Amino acid sequence: MDPQAFIRLSIDSLGLRFNGGGLNTEKYAIHRLSLPCVGEIRLRGFPVQTTLVPLISSPEVIPDTQSNASSFYLEESDLKALLAPGCFYNPHACLEIAVFTGRKESHCGVGIKRQQIGIFRMQVGPEWGEGKPVILFNGWIGIGKNKQEIGKRGAELHVRVKLDPDPRYVFQFEDVTTLSPQIVQLRGSIKQPIFSCKFDKDRVSHVDPLSNYWSGSSESSDLETERRERKGWKVKIHDLSGSAVAAAFITTPFVPSTGCDWVAKSNPGAWLIIRPDACRPDSWQPWGKLKAWRERGLRDSICFQFRLFSEAQEGGEHLMPEIHINAEKGGEFYIDEEKQLKSVASTASPIPSPQSSGDFGALSPIIGGFVMSCRVQGEGKRSKPLVQLAMRHVTCVEDAAMFMALAAAVDLSIEACRPFRRKMKRGFRHSV
Template sequence: MNPQTFIRLSIGSLELRVPGITLNGAKSGRSALSFPCVCEIRLRGFPMQTAIIPLVSSPETTPDANNIASSFYLQESDLKALLAPGCPEWGNGRPVILFNGWIHIGKNKWLNGIAGAELHLRVKLDPDPRYIFQFKDKTKLSPQIIQLQGTIKQPIFSCKFSQDRVSPRDPLSNFWSSSFDGSELDIGKRERKGWNVKIHDLSGSAVAAAFITTPFVPSTGCDWAARSNPGAWLIVRSNVCRPESWHPWGKLEAWRERGIRDSICCRFHLLTEGHELGDLLMSEILISAEKGGEFYIDTDKQVRAASTPMHSPRGSGDFAAVSLAAGGFVMSCRVQGEGKCSKPLVQLAMRHVTCVEDVGIFMALAAAVDLSIEACRPFRRRLRRSASHSW
């Protein structure tokens, strides 16, 4: 698999120092600054990002080089302006530090009544190649998954969707809740359950899967799966040491947020130690129910916006958890809104791929995100058996 070129432009090591000002407020008769200070970071063609800047009192303070305040991701077509004589390293795809140090801000003007303010920042370019994949049709039609490389479209996986309870002989049945009785699969009931997707490599071997573990049902007082009672998927990967067995990898919860324009919230946790649901929050994203949108895992920007604080991996030996929590872009999945042919488009950072099975697990997650758009539709009323094929 050949990746496509992407560049990460990061701005970090932000600190502010003002002569005569300490962390405790005004000094030497000067006015106090309003804290916390917030910096607006703009790059043409990208949404504005904001970051909080800490005040430092000692000029000898060494800013943290690993503290990333903002990141922008550039495609190869965006790099022409950067491929100037001052940046020849990009011919070899090597990291480049564009700036690292203190600068005076305000052009000698007063800042909240105080002159001489300085801002520290570190601007760096890093290669961040990605693989790009697309489902050739909507997930429920069990499409092929292809890799996009310019004009080349290479089949890489197939997926098999089912809304029936798995066979007791299927290894997935070990994870299936005992409350799921095949005789209860009556579409007339106000619940959506039994959905599962398996991802197969080109040899036909299943490498990953996603299946509903908590049914999507109307929450109390409404006619849709709400935040108080979300539906949930378990994402599993094949166990390379034990053929025909599965290892829990992540949990995706989804529910409907009502408003002027409804949204579907997708919240993903990484399971770092066996079957411990809700172990490591990686993403919580709102997707327009009507227009669709993008689910992503990007620890640079998502963790700061999440409603629940991100926790550190419990064991340093858990490579998957440490890798995904290390920072930066991990994956994205663009899906369409309700009633549309989605054909999810998936981008995956190359640094998170060591084998084709690694890609498969993210394809299973993308399939679960896409199916959640439909699973979170309002129930409205009981469906007739004759319309059972609709769900």
């Protein structure tokens, strides 16, 4: 499998101090004591990211270089767009960090006015596209009105901006999951078949070697049962030789919770992701568990919680934070530990298994960061999941297959969490 080139742009080691006069004489001191400093990190073509900027009271203190404030992942097309000439008023793309006092919110009905302290700007240059590790900036720099006046009182921002190559494998299901599609690897305009996906709904063959892991009738469920519960769904991922290398199946049925017609958080549906046991032929072992439910609101969302079973970690498992996907429009399920777990302390890196490990260094400052993303469509739409995997977390084809099974479970959960009394459109019947 050949990866695609991706670049990780990381912004870390943020800190704010005031040059000269001390904190108490600075005009922003009252704001510093009562409200946090907030940084808005902007890069053309990407959503704005927000982070807290700690105040540094002592001139000798250097902010923590291990604290990641923000990351952007750039593929080749993103770099081309950033390096292309812009409009007359904005000819060059820039990375911007705007620092404010306060936040865009209100307290007790009274609006809190933000005040901009200053902006750090860095122009996108040719070195961004070289694919090499490079530190673009590391140190203190003046921001605000007095940034050009050496020795004058003014705000200074500490920041480190770094580029690292972060290649990924990109896969796509060629059709909706329920139609048992082929899964191809994408590299430019080239599509290379890697896996096939076999979907079954409550149909178990007595000769199926995986039948010990799931229960179900050999007869398909009728419409009346489908209106009350969704169970027995399963997906097997096969390699090019036809061998099953990963699977996902419903362990807890998707059923309406008491007093409503949808799957609620109090009683979520659940999938088990399994993989071949490297020590015992024709045996399987759990790899992860995915829970899903529906949350009602102005715009309904499908919520996911993934738990990784890891023999390499103490405790044997790792729980990921919740991810919400728009039920109508779809969205992205991802495993990105810097994005999800900024507030959680890091632990020691797990020992990687030499073959089909499936352990992606949960909470590891060395192996952490982006692991996987899966983009799916909303309910009732022809979703063809698009999956990206960080190359450093894939040691063999079997590792990639487990993420494909997880992606299939995410996609099928969108339909499994549909309200049970919703009428289907005339002339349309989903294959599940």
